[in-house]
Amino acid sequence: MSSLPMIFALVKKEWLSLFRDWHALALMFILPAAFIVVLSLGLEGLYYQQTGITLRVGYLDEDGSAASAAVLEHIGRTGIKLAKLGSLPGAAEPPRDLEATIAIPKGFGASADILSREGKGPLPIVMRAAKGLDLPYRLWLAAQLERSVARTVTTGMSEKLKDDLPALASTLDTMNGSQGWVEDRSAAVNAISPLQLNVPGWALFAMFMISMPLSSGLVRERREGLLARIRTTPVTKPALIMGKFIPYAIVNTIQFAVLLAFGLVVVPRMTSQPIVFSGSIGWLAILVVTVSLVCASLGVAIGSWSKSDDQAIALTAGIVIIAAALGGIMIPYFAMPAALQAFAKISPLYWAHSSAVSIMMGTTNPAEIAGALARLLAFAAVLLLVGGAGIQRAARQD
Template identity: 25%
Template structure:
């Protein structure tokens, strides 16, 4: 026990010699989490609260264009622009403005769209009724020429994200489908000679309702803070790999490790001292991140991090995530021969583990091959455990698989480091 405590004290003395590096180790993750959360929350608000100006060229001036305008206005997400610098919009003007990046979207409604849709629906209804042998009982209308297909054109800024494009396309398609359905009902009613109230029920029969988890009859709605605090806490914890591996390489280069070996101190005790010291740093990082989410974020206009009844489980996840990060750092420091090897490799590997682990891009949005690869990232295990606690209201049972994986990763990396060190010294 005495040797272990002396090993911890030695690590503390090494850290005290570089107070600037220690401050950066705590300060930079805090700056990172505040910056990223503010950016992502602002982006979220820009989509959900702020209105995006879109150009609308209305060559129809009919029922469909009215429906499109009213639906866009009711959505609360768009601001319709119909003229630029006092001049009425044309398709050429709208396309040029969008392709130059001044607007994200332009919608061009073709001429006579509403009229031609009504004609097309009427023709289809007449054909259906005639096939049922009812043409003798219904007044015949003059046979009209076939109506050509119409196109609603949408111009998108080349820099616009695919998700935004698909969302707008689906919304416009839904609007037009509703208009077509109402036109079909109306055409049937007209052909059957019925007047007054509609004889068909025109309300949507199938609707959608989102069911979300509830605690004490309150819906659990995830926000940017609940996603970012766990993600960037893990990133900060795993970045401990860089200073840890550098310190181990320094000890080898300065001869400190040789002096330690000559003393009757097993290498496992030295590793235990490093593990305990850096685990304390990881937990301080975690608590600082949580404190920022709880106390600072509300003053920045961000949602508060709700941790009531969850802090113990979150601390448990952070503890085992710290162990996994420390194990990786010790392995890297044991294998690397120079700081030029350990520092860039450690930083790059942490970034890669974060990328494939879902810290930056959600795993479900990745290609299939990357979704499979993400399961080997310790950050993915830690992130899923944090989400189980924060978003899914999970218990210790739900996070046990991830905790076991993190512990197994720590044991595996430490074992490899000890075996490699023994083998290297034997040679």
């Protein structure tokens, strides 16, 4: 006998139950939307102060040439706060008061004269970002360094070519002038707006809210004997599990899509804050499905161990709020003290959020995203094991 009709029936049951519970719907859609607007406005000052504009970077100029000074000057113009270092710290990690260090190697100035170094580029500047520095900031810093080196090199080329090839030298000067190499019309390039973090953050938080109706519903089904009764029918265990997971995964996807659309289209008009989505929909879809698995597993784990639906709701709310606070949803990760940043990584929301921000900004590093997805799957597996043990225990005691 095919399990599909019974899975479809179970999915329909969950779906109808969920959509007839107006309180749960408000919790899953309206509350996170309100959070996006209120917190984006409320944290605006904090973000602009803490993002790229005031990134603190220590530098060691081993070359001491005009070219290295020019690079540092360009970097300084981006708003990065530079601090001279006497030497580089022995550890790979920058000192605690800095987000990154850069070292300009000896010989950089000579190597920047690329016209006299056929086939060779300038010596690379070595950057070391703090482990806690989010990927988007790290990539932004690297991009600023690349840009500064490129400007320094082309300025040098222009100097050399102005007698023999004045037209080319003039073009290079124009490109290095106010126009720059890239016509940057996106206001979010130099600073990540609160909206850029809040939209994926609260959309992910909303996904976790689904664990509440799932866990309390599971407790009710256990207490009222519906689960045990269904197990006396031909419904198989996999069908029962799929019947729980599929509808919540669909609702999670709808939640994320609705809140993302709200955040991309509506909220920027209300807050005048920029938000970009230039990433891969495919990566985002994979992330949403993976997060959905974690949310459903959390609901099952709590629902299988709780003694009442009140207990399940309180426990789920507590866990989700703590995970959101630790994960950088409520308090931006960069604004956390170092001690709290260390705990952030025990929250699935940290991995989900940092990946979602990277994907949205188009700075996706496949290896890092794959690592985050693997961690999220591990969270789901552990929660499922806890849930399975809880259901077995309940079955023995009932």
